[in-house]
Amino acid sequence: MQIHNLGFPRIGAKRELKFSLEKYWRGDISQSEFLAQSRNRRHSNWKIQHDAGIDLLSVGDFAHYDHVLNTTLLLGLIPDRFTSHKHDDNNLLDLEFRAARGQAATGCQYAASDMTKWFNTNYHYIVPELSSTLVNSQSDVNVDALLAQFSDAQQVSDNRKIVLVGPITYLYLSVVKQEEKLFLLPTLLKRYQEVLTKLALTGVEWLQLDEPALGLELDNEWQQAFSQTYSTLDKGSLKLLLTTYFASIDHHVDLIKDLPFDGVHIDTIAEKTNLNTIIKRLPESWIISLGVVNGRNVWKTDLVSVYQKVLPLYRQLGERLWLAPSCSLLHSPVDLEQEQKLDEEFKSWLAFAKQKCQELALLKRAIISENSDEITLYSSRALARCVSKRIHNEAVKSRVKQLTVEDFQRAQPFAERKIIQQSSLNLPLLPTTTIGSFPQTSDIRETRAKWRKQEISDAEYTALIQAEIKETIERQEAIGLDVLVHGEAERNDMVEYFGELLEGVTFTQFAWVQSYGSRCVKPPIIFGDISRKKQMTVEWINYAQSLTDKPVKAMLTGPVTILAWSFVRDDLSREKVTKQIALAISDEVKDLIAKGTKIIQIDEPAIREGMPIKHSQWQHYLSWATASFCLSAAKAPSNTQIHTHMCYSEFNEILLAIIALDADVLTVETSRSNMALLDAFEQRAYPNDLGPGVYDIHSPNVPSVEWMVNLLEKAQRYIPQERLWVNPDCGLKTRSWDETKLALENMVLAAKQLRASSR
Numbered sequence: 037m038q039i040h041n042l043g044f045p046r047i048g049a050k051r052e053l054k055f056s057l058e059k060y061w062r063g064d065i066s067q068s069e070f071l072a073q074s075r076n077r078r079h080s081n082w083k084i085q086h087d088a089g090i091d092l093l094s095v096g097d098f099a100h101y102d103h104v105l106n107t108t109l110l111l112g113l114i115p116d117r118f119t120s121h122k123h124d125d126n127n128l129l130d131l132e133f134r135a136a137r138g139q140a141a142t143g144c145q146y147a148a149s150d151m152t153k154w155f156n157t158n159y160h161y162i163v164p165e166l167s168s169t170l171v172n173s174q175s176d177v178n179v180d181a182l183l184a185q186f187s188d189a190q191q192v193s194d195n196r197k198i199v200l201v202g203p204i205t206y207l208y209l210s211v212v213k214q215e216e217k218l219f220l221l222p223t224l225l226k227r228y229q230e231v232l233t234k235l236a237l238t239g240v241e242w243l244q245l246d247e248p249a250l251g252l253e254l255d256n257e258w259q260q261a262f263s264q265t266y267s268t269l270d271k272g273s274l275k276l277l278l279t280t281y282f283a284s285i286d287h288h289v290d291l292i293k294d295l296p297f298d299g300v301h302i303d304t305i306a307e308k309t310n311l312n313t314i315i316k317r318l319p320e321s322w323i324i325s326l327g328v329v330n331g332r333n334v335w336k337t338d339l340v341s342v343y344q345k346v347l348p349l350y351r352q353l354g355e356r357l358w359l360a361p362s363c364s365l366l367h368s369p370v371d372l373e374q375e376q377k378l379d380e381e382f383k384s385w386l387a388f389a390k391q392k393c394q395e396l397a398l399l400k401r402a403i404i405s406e407n408s409d410e411i412t413l414y415s416s417r418a419l420a421r422c423v424s425k426r427i428h429n430e431a432v433k434s435r436v437k438q439l440t441v442e443d444f445q446r447a448q449p450f451a452e453r454k455i456i457q458q459s460s461l462n463l464p465l466l467p468t469t470t471i472g473s474f475p476q477t478s479d480i481r482e483t484r485a486k487w488r489k490q491e492i493s494d495a496e497y498t499a500l501i502q503a504e505i506k507e508t509i510e511r512q513e514a515i516g517l518d519v520l521v522h523g524e525a526e527r528n529d530m531v532e533y534f535g536e537l538l539e540g541v542t543f544t545q546f547a548w549v550q551s552y553g554s555r556c557v558k559p560p561i562i563f564g565d566i567s568r569k570k571q572m573t574v575e576w577i578n579y580a581q582s583l584t585d586k587p588v589k590a591m592l593t594g595p596v597t598i599l600a601w602s603f604v605r606d607d608l609s610r611e612k613v614t615k616q617i618a619l620a621i622s623d624e625v626k627d628l629i630a631k632g633t634k635i636i637q638i639d640e641p642a643i644r645e646g647m648p649i650k651h652s653q654w655q656h657y658l659s660w661a662t663a664s665f666c667l668s669a670a671k672a673p674s675n676t677q678i679h680t681h682m683c684y685s686e687f688n689e690i691l692l693a694i695i696a697l698d699a700d701v702l703t704v705e706t707s708r709s710n711m712a713l714l715d716a717f718e719q720r721a722y723p724n725d726l727g728p729g730v731y732d733i734h735s736p737n738v739p740s741v742e743w744m745v746n747l748l749e750k751a752q753r754y755i756p757q758e759r760l761w762v763n764p765d766c767g768l769k770t771r772s773w774d775e776t777k778l779a780l781e782n783m784v785l786a787a788k789q790l791r792a793s794s795r
């Protein structure tokens with residue numbers, strides 16, 4: 037029985053890859069130095085896995101930037117637009133970085149590729165831009181780099197497999213201009229075929245083809261495409277491991293069972309799956325690889341319970357059974373051993389990527405010897421978390437239990453609230469505002485860093501942040517905005533800031549996970565019942581409000597977003613955890629209101645990405661997610677205006693849920709799509725106030741007054757002027773003050789111009 041990984045974190049325990057990348061991009065190291073460092077990185081990643089007891093090593097899971105982009109390079113499908121400047125050195129590495137981020141270490145600037153989230157994770161992949169000209173072009177597939185890695189890995193072990201994104205998932209995730217995606221499939225398959233043939237010739241035995249798209253409820257066309265793909269591809273001497281994760285595939289067993297695979301990987305963690313039934317229906321020659329260790333969480337596995345489930349299968353399948361984590365360990369932090377500040381009890385509950393490999397090795401030994409002694413102690417540590425006093429807070433649990441329908445609803449409907457708010461806030465037509473954050477200057481970052489290291493006192497820190505707030509308020513008044521914000525200078529990150537102020541949430545020193553390219557995040561760990569330690573924002577907001585007669589909008593992060601961007605306990609449903617967070621946020625809402633705050637924004641940029649893989653489960657998720665948001669806001673009396681903010685453009689599919697949030701004002705990203713998002717409102721009018729972003733904060737370009745007037749005029753076709761707000765499409769923390777000032781001045785002028793013309 038082999039144990040293997042679908043993939044391992046690339047970044048390194050100390051984020052070595054991040055630092056190599058950034059040095060190379062800055063020109064601090066040469067290309068050959070960079071390539072040597074990345075080669076070392078791969079080598080140590082294999083070594084860690086091998087030393088932990090992994091039998092079958094994966095090659096091809098590593099990427100400098102992203103594995104989907106690697107597939108694009110491998111297939112020779114980098115769009116021509118990245119090679120248009122003939123004087124740029126078109127070596128593959130720089131081509132890779134140009135496609136990923138618009139720029140390599142040298143050469144011209146290009147518009148970077150689109151990036152989006154990999155299924156329901158927080159990892160972003162580079163969206164393949166396919167077109168018939170490109171797929172039909174004569175460009176070659178590039179297997180050399182992959183094969184060189186395959187041969188490098190032999191220094192660690194002979195037992196290796198190659199990992200690739202499968203053609204159906206690749207095509208499914210691509211953007212295709214004009215033509216239908218499936219129309220491109222036959223030519224795309226020719227490229228996959230070339231790759232497969234070359235791999236087979238080099239003596240690769242196992243090829244892991246990742247097809248997480250199989251977890252979706254594929255329609256008939258895609259199902260046909262799937263079976264056409266795998267009946268067409270000639271695998272030669274290769275053995276194919278069809279690899280699925282993030283969802284069950286019980287619904288697609290008929291689709292796969294007659295295709296020429298040699299094995300399948302099934303995620304047993306993400307959803308309930310009926311293994312016995314599936315296995316009975318699959319060919320007797322297939323390897324059955326079971327994902328039994330959670331690849332997306334940080335908790336130790338209860339190995340005894342896995343043992344009990346797997347042992348009968350081992351007796352039945354013998355060598356046909358392989359074990360692995362549920363999905364690639366890309367989504368786990370690297371190594372728990374580095375953590376020095378966690379107390380021993382807490383640390384004893386955790387397992388990161390390296391420890392997850394060790395878990396598999398322990399499990400394998402137990403199963404082969406049919407002896408669970410060694411894992412009994414381990415499991416008792418894993419289970420200790422669920423009974424520890426530290427995770428339980430009866431008061432919080434009973435608050436959740438006692439919730440009633442009223443706790444989720446504002447006292448009056450929007451139409452009535454609107455009149456009350458209008459008379460108390462007295463805002464002009466087309467009020468102007470921003471999304472919350474203002475430029476985070478290096479001074480601000482330094483202030484926060486010094487305070488964290490206790491180099492400055494609390495009092496000094498407060499004075500410095502207050503000075504920032506004061507300046508931000510003055511600047512907004514000078515620009516002429518109607519609803520002001522305090523600027524979020526005290527926040528490094530919108531989830532981390534609240535996480536640190538909540539009971540039941542903790543932080544590590546090094547549990548970094550790749551988000552995209554060289555960017556890593558260190559998600560909070562939600563381990564227990566959640567409550568507020570103390571007021572979280574009131575003091576800053578009060579101070580900001582004391583400086584101005586204009587209303588200052590308070591800024592909170594919503595419960596669904598806090599959940600989505602954290603590692604979450606698994607002994608309580610996500611729904612219940614979110615309700616607990618919502619109650620903590622609602623406590624803050626209450627305190628803000630008691631101190632006179634009239635406008636509160638509760639940001640929920642992550643509602644959409646938390647959606648389950650299967651469409652049939654969306655409704656259930658959306659109903660508890662929106663309920664949690666409502667719970668955090670419902671206690672606000674009618675004269676308090678609740679805003680929410682989201683930043684994504686595919687809106688149509690969750691429009692009803694967004695309406696159900698019943699926020700008084702919704703600000704959204706729309707400017708990049710030229711207000712195309714508002715098309716959704718053709719079918720169903722948005723009933724409350726709406727602020728469709730009138731400029732893209734991701735671009736340093738200062739938008740002109742005419743441009744924004746034009747967008748607003750477009751918006752007015754969908755939403756009456758009386759319910760329209762004027763704002764940028766996201767927070768301004770990554771921008772500089774110079775461009776922010778000019779852009780917002782133009783935005784205010786645009787609003788004034790429209791007000792004047794509508795008089």
Ligand code: GLN
Nearest residue numbers: 471472473639641767768
């Ligand atoms: N209030 C946050 C900000 O302005 C919102 C960030 C977000 O939408 N991701 O930075």
Ligand code: ZN
Nearest residue numbers: 682683766767
């Ligand atoms: Zn945003």
